[in-house]
Amino acid sequence: MPDYDVLCIGNAIVDIIAQCDEEFLETNGIIKGAMNLIDTQRAELLYSRMGPAIEASGGSAGNTAAGVASFGGRAAFFGKVSNDALGEIYAHDIHAQGVAFDTIPLKGEPPTARSMIFVTPDGERSMNTYLGACVELGPEDVEADKASGAKVTYFEGYLWDPPRAKEAIRQTAKLAHAAGREVSMTLSDSFCVDRYRDEFLELMRSGTVDIVFANSHEIKSLYQTSSFDEALAQIRKDCRIAAVTRSEKGSVIVRGDETVVIKATAIKELVDTTGAGDLYAAGFLHGYTQGRDLQTIKATAIKELVDTTGAGDLYAAGFLHGYTQGRDLQTCGDLGSLAAGLVIQQIGPRPRQNLRREAEQAGLL
Amino acid sequence: MPDYDVLCIGNAIVDIIAQCDEEFLETNGIIKGAMNLIDTQRAELLYSRMGPAIEASGGSAGNTAAGVASFGGRAAFFGKVSNDALGEIYAHDIHAQGVAFDTIPLKGEPPTARSMIFVTPDGERSMNTYLGACVELGPEDVEADKASGAKVTYFEGYLWDPPRAKEAIRQTAKLAHAAGREVSMTLSDSFCVDRYRDEFLELMRSGTVDIVFANSHEIKSLYQTSSFDEALAQIRKDCRIAAVTRSEKGSVIVRGDETVVIKATAIKELVDTTGAGDLYAAGFLHGYTQGRDLQTIKATAIKELVDTTGAGDLYAAGFLHGYTQGRDLQTCGDLGSLAAGLVIQQIGPRPRQNLRREAEQAGLL
Numbered sequence A, B: 001m002p003d004y005d006v007l008c009i010g011n012a013i014v015d016i017i018a019q020c021d022e023e024f025l026e027t028n029g030i031i032k033g034a035m036n037l038i039d040t041q042r043a044e045l046l047y048s049r050m051g052p053a054i055e056a057s058g059g060s061a062g063n064t065a066a067g068v069a070s071f072g073g074r075a076a077f078f079g080k081v082s083n084d085a086l087g088e089i090y091a092h093d094i095h096a097q098g099v100a101f102d103t104i105p106l107k108g109e110p111p112t113a114r115s116m117i118f119v120t121p122d123g124e125r126s127m128n129t130y131l132g133a134c135v136e137l138g139p140e141d142v143e144a145d146k147a148s149g150a151k152v153t154y155f156e157g158y159l160w161d162p163p164r165a166k167e168a169i170r171q172t173a174k175l176a177h178a179a180g181r182e183v184s185m186t187l188s189d190s191f192c193v194d195r196y197r198d199e200f201l202e203l204m205r206s207g208t209v210d211i212v213f214a215n216s217h218e219i220k221s222l223y224q225t226s227s228f229d230e231a232l233a234q235i236r237k238d239c240r241i242a243a244v245t246r247s248e249k250g251s252v253i254v255r256g257d258e259t260v261v262i263k264a265t266a267i268k269e270l271v272d273t274t275g276a277g278d279l280y281a282a283g284f285l286h287g288y289t290q291g292r293d294l295q296t297i298k299a300t301a302i303k304e305l306v307d308t309t310g311a312g313d314l315y316a317a318g319f320l321h322g323y324t325q326g327r328d329l330q331t332c333g334d335l336g337s338l339a340a341g342l343v344i345q346q347i348g349p350r351p352r353q354n355l356r357r358e359a360e361q362a363g364l365l
Helices: A022-027 A040-049 A060-070 A085-096 A132-136 A144-149 A165-178 A190-205 A216-222 A228-238 A276-289 A294-301 A311-324 A329-343 A355-361 B022-027 B040-049 B060-070 B085-096 B132-136 B144-149 B165-178 B190-205 B216-222 B228-238 B276-289 B294-301 B311-324 B329-343 B355-361
Strands: A004-009 A013-019 A035-037 A054-057 A075-078 A113-119 A125-130 A150-156 A182-186 A211-215 A241-245 A251-255 A258-262 B004-009 B013-019 B035-037 B054-057 B075-078 B113-119 B125-130 B150-156 B182-186 B211-215 B241-245 B251-255 B258-262
Touching: A004 A060, A004 A144, A004 A165, A004 A311, A013 A085, A040 A113, A040 A125, A054 A085, A060 A075, A060 A085, A060 A150, A060 A182, A060 A311, A060 A355, A085 B085, A113 A132, A144 A150, A144 A165, A150 A165, A150 A311, A165 A182, A182 A311, A190 A216, A190 A228, A211 A216, A211 A228, A211 A311, A216 A228, A216 A241, A228 A241, A228 A251, A241 A311, A241 A329, A251 A329, A258 A329, A311 A329, A311 A355, A329 A355, B004 B060, B004 B144, B004 B165, B004 B311, B013 B085, B040 B113, B040 B125, B054 B085, B060 B075, B060 B085, B060 B150, B060 B311, B060 B355, B113 B132, B144 B150, B144 B165, B150 B165, B150 B311, B165 B182, B182 B311, B190 B216, B190 B228, B211 B216, B211 B228, B211 B311, B216 B228, B216 B241, B228 B241, B228 B251, B241 B311, B241 B329, B251 B329, B258 B329, B311 B329, B311 B355, B329 B355
Parallel strands: A004 A075, A004 A150, A013 A113, A035 A125, A150 A182, A182 A211, A211 A241, B004 B075, B004 B150, B013 B113, B035 B125, B150 B182, B182 B211, B211 B241
Antiparallel strands: A013 A054, A054 B054, A113 A125, A241 A251, A251 A258, B013 B054, B113 B125, B241 B251, B251 B258
């Protein structure tokens, strides 16, 4: 039986990333910060209006798998691409990161999924996803040995959008639990929660899912409340562990009555110019006097929010890496914050740094 | 007759960009800093060894066309893609930048060209180019109205690698000169110069080319000398204007006996930590007190060499934009330095900033 730390299951998507202004989102009816599902016709329309772009492998759970592997964890991935150029790019990138990925590609149409991601000047990303080959992911793609052999299986709520992926999830969860493993999910997106609220709650309450990742919008949507505290109180009862991210406020991890509060990486938005130079010097000298290498010193000194894409995915990667290495919840959360803090300082959904090295330098591994 | 400022002709290439260490280049026999031509088999081998990558439209003259358009110039491009996924990406990006691009795509094989670009920690890029559909560019792709209608035609020396592109160049140059226009070229790469030295010299000495862009390695290769000054003395005689870039030393523009020296954008490599914080504060406050917006202030304050890809192409873009707007050589060179300085502070070959705005803020336009 192969031995993995984390098996991730998700839509296998290539991101097409461009900058735009706020007005573009309004003019084109794109819900800001959300994952907007689109069909072929709308994909063509939006692409024709999109500025010059770059392409990078993405997809929520795929990003998490890449993150776990970058931390040095043993990661595997199930997801459906087509045997086309974007599918080759997707498979290359996840293999090159050291993730086991053996889902058989679709022959021919529909093509590999793509998401047009528009990044506004505030760093927020608004996604427009054409699911393509992802609609063909089904229970026949479940590799039983990986499902049984991974300490934690992690899947995205987005998988309720394609028609048969949920069957693959239920089958994987059964195999995992039968082998004494744990199952986790991310709620993915508040609109996604709105589409599948009852099913997500059933997954949690039936024990199909042990660990839930969400952001504050998603748990509020899940429990249809405007109160974060109330939503947090409810999710304590519905799953064994919940890790809830709150953007610049960090995250909260709850397990029964236990509550662990995690700080976010401090990102300077440079809105107030007072003391910026001083802070730079302070950060720089701190890194320097701690004997860090120059790359780290620079990262310590200059932190700028560029693109939030992948923040939640990388938080989950850090958390799950710590969790499957037997670390306490505080360390799991700190590893999540570290990875999320790095990915939002660059364009693209998977950090270019070696996360293991970053975590070691931060004293977390 | 359509009216363009700059018509660019080049290999239409999608870049696949990843980081690597110095050892990787050695192990794989990649000549550092050069454009290495590769065949299908080697492309597959290198891709299998390449780390996780991102994709971006590239190609030397294509980058220049995009740069001219970003400065607000009217740019056109001739180059051959195939009607495949990468070809669509290429066409999208150059159209989205506002460049007129109407070369008919190849139907079927070979596929759109790609260049695997490995970026070492010092920011240097080493390219491995599979020419694909570019080998099909020929005189039938010359659009006579654009050739006659552009103030300056600009082509890359790299076009001597595919078999028939040089015929397209000679035909375009004839049309341009017949219409009283000017023709320019870049020497592209010192190894490329070595392959086609006699032909490049003939292009210059016959007056087929009026303006030459090169870096110091390329002109030394052209004249087979180790002395930059000697090479510079020779190129004065062989073309009307030569603009020679010298990395961090800036550039030199010569026109007959006239010599214009241009500074490079100062890029802090952070190798010596002394005063880094002070410099940051100084740069920041300078921008702030000049009333620049925060984006500019940040750019003023923090300049870091990340990836040299596109530096020469964007220098040419800045120069040609100034030149076709009737600016003096000093301003042309400063515009080149500005654009080159921006593109090397990011991953990818085309700067994400609006170059017109950057130039206006720098007081150059």
